[in-house]
Amino acid sequence: MKVYLFILSLFCCSISFAQSSVSGTVTDSNGLPVSGASVSVVGESTGTITDSDGKFSLSTSQMPPFSVQVTNIGFTAQTIQVTSPSQKLAVSLQEEETKLNEIVISASRTPERIKESPVTIERMGIKDIKKSASPTFYDGLENLKEVQMNTSSMSFKSINTRGFATIANTRFMQLVDGMDNSSPLLNFVLGNMIGMSEIDVQSVELLPGASSALYGANAFNGILFMNSKSPFDYQGISAYAKYGSTNQKAAGANEYADYGVRVAHTFSKYFAAKANVAFMHGTDWYATDYRDLSNPGADRSFYNYNGVNVYGDEASTNIKAVAGKMLAAGVITPAQFTVFDAILPNYKVSRTGYNEVDLTDNKVRNAKVDYSLHLRPFGNADFEIIFQSKFGFGNAVYQGANRYYLNNFNMQQHKIEFKGKNFFLRGYTTTEDGGKSYDMLFTGLNVNRQWKSDAVWFGQYAATYVTSTLGGATPDQAHANARNVADTGRLIPGTAAFMKAFNRVISDPNVLSGSKLVDNSRIYHSDVNYNFRDLIKFAEIQVGGSYRQYQLNSHGRIYTDAAGPIYYDEYGMYTQFQKKFMEDRLKLVGSLRYDKSQNFDGNYSPRVSAVYSAGAEKNHTFRGSFQTGFRNPSTQDQYIGFNVGSAVLIGSAPDNLTRYSEVLPVNTAIGQALAGGENVTLTGLNAYNNSYTAASVTQFSELAASDPIAASALLRKSNASNVKPETVKAFDLGYRGQIKNFSFDINAYYNIYNDFLGNLNVIAPYYGTVVDSPNPLGGAADPGAQTLHALQNDNYRVYQLYTNTDIEIKSLGFGVGVTRKIAGNFELGANYNYAQFDFDQAKDPSFEAGFNTPKHRVKGSIGNDRLFKNFGFNVSARWSSEYLWQSGFADGTIDAATVVDAQINYSLPQLKSVFKLGAANLGGKEYRQVIGPGLIGQQYFISWTVNP
Incomplete structure (x- = not known):
């Protein structure tokens, strides 16, 4: 037995x-x-x-x-x-004429063919990267339908979809292997600075529009997924090297290099590991826009010149008021004051500033290092444990309210993830260090003050103007003489004295004397998702959730965290139901998410969608969806307290308003009497509760001298409320299909925004009580009339507030994409996007919606990856119409632009190599995408990529 x-x-x-x-x-x-x-x-x-x-x-x-x-x-x-x-x-394998069967994951958090996606989705894979004519795969994303790229620096490019574009795009999310790539301090993505090396990219997926139902508050206007290659699937040593030249009229021709190595190995069916190193360096696009921000057509001889890319000229004062300060300081006698007061003009004069190209080394660098360890305890992909670390270092120029040089800036992310066939659980932390970064505006201001204080400079200017006028000079001649005398001793860029002062300023975080940006902020984040498809058969059901904590730590330089870090948290949970009917031709999907942020009420985000596949091969799919999205105010919206010179940025969290304060000197004896002293202390409460809209003050100033009664009637109290979440109702329709060898992708959307978040510029007087249409005849005892005196004597502070508009904003658009393969393996592609928005500016004249998006965009490409043996090529072109750019830094018109990129490549199978020769902006006409950064010129490169 x-x-x-x-x-x-x-x-x-x-x-x-x-x-x-x-x-x-x-x-x-x-x-x-x-x-x-x-x-x-x-x-x-x-x-x-x-x-x-x-x-x-x-x-x-x-x-x-x-x-x-x-x-x-x-x-x-x-x-x-x-x-x-x-x-x-x-x-x-036979090549198919359509991309309808490509597999995507992001749209529903589960694998599905792209034609079955319930929402619009764009994708870039390994093959697309190989044929791209752009210098990097990230640049190549600009050729996708719906994508708008905004370039702040060669290494810092911001992706946007469906309008309301900014450099600091807090409405757009970017995930790299599931990790949010946003800066903890700034709350937006810094391009690909800590993203992914080109040779490690498995796929890139883009969801335009609201995705809050599955991905939470920050996925308000779109989300980008970058997924890397697994070392279990892609082994060996890969490498690439690019070398070339950038060409710009302002900067000339400069060398450019980009290279990287990937090493991956599967030690057994249980364990694999990989590491990536990539480095790029070159010369950034020089920013040389010297147009005056407030006086179009004015040049540097203008008395109150403030150039777009000039810093230090923001220091300005009413030159007539200088006489009173000189009298109070004992510099002039009462008799001299009478002469000064009679001669000096009643308008502002600014100091002579420094060009941006003199305040940076204009070099761009970016290094990325990452490694990951992959453990499969059961020897298969059904369960995997991943530990991953990513590091990004570099230089770039970031533009917000000012221009900031991110110098030796670094970010790092560390993740541990458990994932299986039907679930994942991940946790990660993001940490950043500002390095030697600095604010270029305060650099210009304080380098000037290193050799001569503002009081001395304006005093010399006023005295020389009076002396020249008494000597018979015209006003223009008097101003020229005054500036020459006041600028005596000015530090000249490039000299040892200038560099000594410059280095002292950029290493000092005190805005009164320096410009250094200090930042040691971090994020802690966790995600979980489970799919019940193997347990529940009648439908596919998923549940998930997330938790995040911010630790803001700018040491009081940017946020009101001088006394210690600010902690702030938020969480969310969601579920999704998906089922197919009618022989799998009809798919219905419903999602619901709840999110709660520390300072705001919870918010529900539902999404319902339907996909119908028609035709014998189910190759004609029609989709429609409705969802609501929301965006919590960012940490900047709530906790910033940032003096940018011309204004103070104040977040509206209730405890933030009292934490920010500053002591300011009061002009004139009468002003000091009304303020109760030579100095006054203002807090964020003054900004939100006792201020006029900047637009109404501008109107008042233009009319005050000739008709003070009519002018005062134009003043309006700001009535700014604390920020609250903005919401959107998003409708999306689409079609994907193939007709006579043409593959079509058509979509249309309509969005309705409520409580739209934006900026409001206000002016808070040092004394008095702000009211609508104050009475100019009220006398010194009238609090409203006191504010008029403050406005007319420069006794006020400018603030930029974060608030919501009560006006409903609507946007709509549609896109059409067409691809076709023709004889000889040629592939043609073209797409068109239309976008517009509806906002009644007259109902809220001080609010800037900042749509910042061209109404028309056209993109096209032609390529053949087997033109003849081992040779391939690709040419892509894009055109966009002109549009208005609005931001806290500068407003202006972005001109229409046409850009052509091209490349040819040669494969050498014996060396497992691909050589590529490419050019970006082949036509050579320089163009801009944002008001402030430099014009974008040409970029030529040759590359060598080796894959095992």
Whole structure:
């Protein structure tokens, strides 16, 4: 009996551990190997990916006969019958004419074909990166439908979709391997500075528009997913090197280099690891816009000149008021004051500033380092543990209310993730350090003050103006003489004296004497998701949630955190229901998310969508969705307390208003009497509760001298409320399909925004009580009349507030994308986007919505990756119409622009190499995407990429 049981157990074991081994090669129609093709056993999760030679090998517990499916993006799937336990396969994939079958994950948090996506989605894969004519894959995203790129610096480019574009795009989210790439301090993405190396990119997916139902508050206007290659699937040493030149009229021709290495190895079926290093350096686009911000057409001889890319000229004063200060300081006698007061003009004069190109080294650098360890305890992809660290270092120019040089700025992210077939659980932290970053406006101001104080400079200016006028000079001659005398001793850029003062200023975080930006902020974040598809069969149901804590730590330089870090948290949870009907032709999806932020009420975000697949092959899909989205005010909106010179940025969290305060000197004896002293202390409460709108003060100032009664009637109290979340109702319709070898992707959207978040400029007088239309005849005892005196004597402070508009804002747009392959493997593509918004500015004249988006955009490309043996090429072109740019830094018109990029490439299979010669902006006409940064010129490069 024991012998029988022993023999039986051996038999059972042999059955339990019997395996089939399948190997082979995958090629295309020309017999060339296809790398990265997915090979899986039908009905199982068992699978693998082909290597660079198109080879694969996998094992399964199934015994023949069974089927293996081979798929790859851009090819028709092949299913092969396996009849032998050790069968070798030779699979030839045929290229398909459509991308409808590409697999995406982001739209529904579950794998699905792109044609079945319930919302609009764009995708870039490995093949698209290879054929891109742009200098980097991230630059190449600009050629996707719906994408608008805003360039602040060569290494800092901001992606936007569906309007309301900014450099500091807090309405757009970017996830790299599931980690939010946003800066903890600034709450927006710094381009690809801590993103991903080009040779490690598996795929990029873009969801334009609101995605709050699944991804929370920050996914308000779009979300970008960058997914890296697994070391289990892509092994070996990969490397790339790019070298070329940037060309710009202002900067000339300069060298540019970008190179990186990826090392990945599978030590066993249980453990794999990878590491990436990438470095880019070059010369940034010089910012040389010397137009005056407030006086169009004025040049540097203008008395109150304030150039766009000139800093230090923000120090200005009413030159007539200088006489009173000189009298109070004992510099002039009462008799001299009478002469000064009679001669000095009643308008502002500014100091001579420094150009931006003199306040930076104009070099751009970016280094990215990352590594990850991958553990599969059961030897398959059903359960994997990942530890990943990412580091980003570099220089770039960021533009917000001012221009900031991010010098040796660095960010790092560390993640641990548990993921399986139906779930993931991840936690990560993001930390940043401002390095030697500095504010260029305060650099200019304080370098000037290193050699001569504002009081002395304006005093010399006033005295020389009076002396010149008494000597018979015209006003223009008197101003020129006054500036020459006041500028005596000015530090000259490039000299040792200038560099000594410059280095002292940029290392000092005190805005009264320095310009250094201090930042050691961090984020702690966790996500969880579970899909019940293997437990619940009648529908696919998912649940998930997230938690985040901010730790703001600018040491009082940017936020009101001088006494210690500010802690702020938020959390959310969601569920999604998905089911197919009508022989899988109709898919219905419903999602609901709840989010709660520390300072605001909770918010629900529902989404409902339907996808119908028509046609015999289900290749005509129609989709429609409705969802609500919301955006919590960012940490800047709530906790900033940032003196930018010309204004103070004040966040509206209740405790923030009292934490920010400053002591300011009061002009004139009467003003000091009304204020109760020579100085006055203002807090954020003055900004929000006792201020006029800046627009009404401008109107008042233009009319005050000629008709003070009519002028005062124009003044309006700001009535700014504390910020609250903004919301959107988003309607989306779309079609994807193929008609006579043409692949179409059409979408349209309509958005309704309420409580739209934006900025409001206000002016708070040092004394008096702000009211609508104060009475100029009220006398010194009238609090309203006191504010008029303050406005007329420069006794006020300018603030930029974060608030909501009560006016409903609407935006709509549509896009059409068409691709087709023609004879000889040529691929043609074109897309068009239309965008507009509706905002009644007359109802809220002080509010800037900042749509910042061209109404018309056209993009097109033609390429052939097998033009002839081993040669390929691609040409892409894009055009956008002119549009208005509005921001806290500067407003202006962005001109229409046409840009052509082109590349040719040569593959050398023996060396597993691809060589590429490319040019961005081949036509050479410089263009801008934002008011403030430099014009974008040409970029030429040659690259060598090696993949195992």
